Amino acid sequence: MSRNNAFHLLARPIQQKLWDMKWPSLRPIQEDAIVAIQQGQADVIISAATAAGKTEAAFLPILSQIHESPANSVQAMYVGPLKALINDQFSRLESLCERADIPVHRWHGDVDMGARKRLMEKPSGVLLITPESIEALMINRSTRLPDVFRGLRFVVIDEIHALIGSVRGTHLRSLLFRLRRFTQQDFRVVGLSATLGDAFPDYAKWLCPDKDREVTLISGRDEGKKLLYKVHAYTVSRPKQGDSGDQSEEAAHVLETISSDMFRHFAGHKNLIFANRKSDVEWFADGLNSRCRKENRPEEFLVHHGSLSKEIREFTEQEMQGSRPRTTLCSSTLELGIDIGNVRAVGQIDPPWSVNSLVQRLGRSGRKDDEAQRMRLYVREDEIDEQSDLVDRLHLDLLQAIALSELLLSNPRWVEPPMLTSWDLSTLTQQVLSVLAETGGCQAATVFDRLCRSGAFRSVTPQAFTELLRSLGTREIIEQMPQGDLILAPKGEAIAGHYSFYSAFEAAIEFTVIAGSETIGRLPVGALPQIDDHFLLAGRRWQVVTIDEEQKVVVARPSPGKMPPKFLPGGGEIHPRVREMMRDILLSQKQLPYLDTTANQLLQSARTAGVQRGITKSCVVKLGPRLHLWFTWTGTRIQQTIFFIAASLGLRPVDHRVALELPCSPEDALERFRQYLQSNPDPIELAREIPAKQIGKFDNLIDESLLIESIARDRLDLEGACLLMRKLLSDACK
The missing domain is CATH 3.40.50.300 (P-loop containing nucleotide triphosphate hydrolases)
Structure with missing residues (x-):
């Protein structure tokens, strides 16, 4: 039909x-x-x-x-x-x-x-x-x-x-x-x-x-919407030796400049401004509302991120659906399709990790048929001085912002494909306990059939599954009845009976922040302010009154002082195509009309540095007699795999995102890589060398031998790493 x-x-x-x-x-x-x-x-x-x-x-x-x-x-x-x-x-x-x-x-x-x-x-x-x-x-x-x-x-x-x-x-x-x-x-x-x-x-x-x-x-068809797009760049002076941890006056001035530009671009309309770090959400929201107060206009900048109370997040969502001009600074919490009404424009503080995120965020603007989509990226780069090394001079954040932009603007548009895991033994462990909690106990063969043979973990072999069950039995998480049924042992019952079990991923330990009868939000235990310290949360300024360690509560009161809160660092996996595009932009002379003056100047400076140091001719740059950079220009997973290979070969690498710094001559590194490639590389052996093996929520319940095999399958890309090493060797022979 x-x-x-x-x-x-x-x-x-x-x-x-x-x-x-x-x-x-x-x-x-x-x-x-x-x-x-x-x-x-x-x-x-x-x-x-x-x-x-x-x-x-x-x-x-x-x-x-x-x-x-x-x-x-x-x-x-x-x-x-x-x-x-x-x-x-x-x-x-x-x-x-x-x-x-x-x-x-x-x-x-x-x-x-x-x-x-x-x-x-x-x-x-x-x-x-x-x-x-x-x-x-x-x-x-x-x-x-x-x-x-x-x-x-x-x-x-x-x-x-x-x-x-x-x-x-x-x-x-x-x-x-x-x-x-x-x-x-x-x-x-x-x-x-x-x-x-x-x-x-x-x-x-x-x-x-x-x-x-x-x-x-x-x-859906490409609606051919008009796109208004701009990348703004700013240079920030780096802290000098002997400086305190506080921001310098010059750095504070740069943040004020960015805030002023944001105010000019977004005030008086309904917008979203995304940031990679919650601390940036809080810092810029405070600065923008300070500007509102100076101009005797109502505060119109709101905040939204996962560490705020449900009531504050819902208030922000309701305000965005209203008719008043409101701009919300947010983390990825508003990236997905929550209805917040029509948004005129979108901002992004520093480049996100993926084209996927950029597309999602851009799509929040211009939802009406006759409206253009609008987006502005604000990128901070370190100011170049005599202490700046070669990688600093390439302005990688700006290159990443441009690479993501070029892929976003390409026709047809490219976005990252999903990276499917092979085993994910942590989640499988959780599901084993879940099946036993659901059924009250059942045969191992039944659990394997539901989860592996006919379930989501089809690449897990019967042998590996048996070893996983032994791991859980050794730790007294499960036990086997005389008739053969597996059941949860008391330790397993305690794990499956806790409310945190329903989530397969690890949640950070956090303290609840309250002021009077109001719950403001949460702060991670690893970065709590101390009593009398000032901090920003929910776009407001607070001072710590008391900290209840047992109840995990921070009692605060309003205060004129401010310091951005410290949240656990976030991050994402960058696809090789993004890093390759960064290299292509650096090596080309293409003019990009969506860059502002500063961004253009920094890009030209990076290109000049690339030419002067020979990056345009070789991926290997000598920094000294026994020190060089190997520019890999690859994704996070391959980069990490090569890093672990270099470490296993005794090369003591330093990761610079798009390059590895190796404290040896290029000839020495090439010879070691050649010998490694000839040794029939084994991902299991490489995984043994990785120091931090427990990453997943339930990895502590799994024997190390299984974790090693899981790492080899899910966290390493040995094939991609070996291809890159062969290319390095091939280029060296030319």
Whole structure:
């Protein structure tokens, strides 16, 4: 059937709701999705820009099927990565469902017990839930799962690109495979994403590893929106020896300059400004509101990040939906599709880690059909002086910002494909304990079948799984009954019974910050201010009154002093294509019209330094008789692998992101790399050399021999590293 007839495939109450909403027509992706879901049996991935109507594209046909064939169970489950996103979608779906009289439920940590009880007693309609809450249901409501999910027909995964390739994604995938044994029919999966790129085959494999069902891709058209884009650069003087840890007057002046530019660019409108560090969110929000006070205008700059209280985050979201001019400085918490109304422009403080993030953030602006998308990047670079080394002179943050921009602006646009893990033994360990908690105990073969042979961990061999069970038995986490069933030992029961178990990733230990009766947010235990110290949080200034170590509480009061809070460092994995683009930009003479004057000057300075030191001719630059740089220009994983190889060869490398500093002659390094390549490199042997082996939340429960094999599979890219070393050797022979 053609897409022109898609509207007539919808149930009558759903059609009437669209008339109520005065929709003039369906969008192309909605028409395509209606036909695919109503008339096909394939799983579906809908890829389109933010605000393109992906949620409606998925749910219009799903709700039509629920209306036409109701059941006494949940029939559609929406999985969202954020509670705020679930709350936002809950309101939208309730509105869509009102004429069809389809119940909509939500389940996460902030939902009251009464609502949960009603769902358990009378399961129906649509359920909105997080991966962690599915885990909690598996453990705490296992006897009710057959009734709750018997008629489940659809699972909608929102922001699927934010889950696939991550610990949470592996966790969710395992839970969905486990959920299938409670359903009468195999449910279909609909994934929603704003950034898919060329990675559809990876997503299809993630959804259907057995290829027992087709996966259909529905892509939104390029709307040809006008894009207004600018990169602003600033130079910051580096602290000199003997300086205190406080910012110098010159550095403070640079921050004031950036704040002034932001104020000029964003004040008086509704915008978002993203930052990689929460401390930057707090610092710039304070500076911008100080500027508001100086000009006798209302404070209009808000904050939003994961360390703030739920009440403050919700206040910010509500204010952004209002009519007053508001700009929110935020971390990645507002990168995903939470509805905050129409945003005029987006800012970004320092370059993000991926094109994926840049696309998501840019997509928050220009949501109306006649509006342009607007984005400004603010990049800080160290000022060059006599102490600056060659890598400093290349201005890597600016190069990264430009590389991401070029890939963002390319046609067709490139985004990073997901990096799928092979084993992820930490999450597998959590799932073993979860299955035993759910069932009360079962045979090892049954656990292996549910999690590995027919589950999310298909690359884990029976031998490795047996070794994992032995690890857990040795640590008295599980035990085996005389008849052969595995059960949780008391230590395992304590782990699975704690609320933190529902999450497969490690959460930092944090102290709650309160002022009077108000909860402000949280600060990490490793970076707490001391009594009488000043700090910024929630865009306001505070002073520490007392610290309760036992209750993990910081009591604060308002104060005129300020210091940016210290949060744990964040970071992401950079794809090799981004680093290659950084090199290409450095080696070219291409003029980039979206750079401001300072950014242009810094780029030209970096290019001049590259020519003067011979980077344009060779990837090896001698710094002294027994010191040189090898410019790798590769991604994080390959760079780390080469670093560990060099360390294992006794070369004492120093990682400079795009280069390795080696304290030896180039000839010595080349000879050692040649011998290594001839030795039939073994990733297991290399993984043994890595000092920090426990990275995952449950790695402490796993024998080191298994962790080593997991590292070799999931954290190293020996093939990519060897290819790069061979290229180095080949170039040296020319």
